[in-house]
Amino acid sequence: MSEKVLVKIRVNDVEVVDEVEPRLTLLDFLRDHGYTEVHRGCDEGKCGACTVLLNGKSVKSCLVLAVQADGGSVTTVRGLSRNGELHPIQRAFLEEYAMQCGYCTHGFIMVTYDFLTNVSKEADQELLSESIKNICRCTGYSSIISAVKRASEYLRGGDSK
Incomplete structure (x- = not known):
């Protein structure tokens, strides 16, 4: 058994040591x-x-070691909502029925958040290609694509439908 290492990671604005x-x-x-x-x-x-x-960028947490996140900030899908209000991306996924069992939905929301926040607020083909790198085993991707487009509109100040 290897020696343990002390890590401090801020998760959804709460420090976990x-x-x-x-x-x-x-x-x-x-x-x-x-x-x-x-x-x-x-x-x-x-x-x-x-x-x-x-630290504001989407990562697959199964590929990152906890020690690599030491001193960093992690946001889960639960951490996106504020004061009991869904984040616009969460709301868009809900409104577009972009889930079936919901197992993969968290990952899609986080990838969408990263792209719309850090790359472009436009739900263009590049974003849709990035999002589809995640896998949904229950349903087709049309509702997910619609949710990404709606989330993009919300973040640009629009209100679709």
Whole structure:
């Protein structure tokens, strides 16, 4: 057993401090601390169900070690809402019925947030291509694409439909 390392990670604006094994993934760290909205999918970085924001950028938490996030800030899908109000991207996914079982939805929302916040507020083909790198095993992607487009409109100050 390897020596444990002290890590401090701000998760959804709450500092979480723990001693962890250096090989512990950020996914397991988050789930161990009650952030069960971060879903385990493939453990290979292919499905995107575990996507969170690390210092404002989307990462697949199954591919990041907790020690790599030390001193950083993590936002889960739960951390996007403020004062009991859904984030516009969450609202768009709800309004467009962009989920079936909901397992993958968190990852899609986080990838969409990263792109619309850090790259472009336009739901262009580049964003749709980025989003579709995540995998939904229950449904087609048409509702997800509609949700991304609606979220883009909301973030640009519009109110579609």
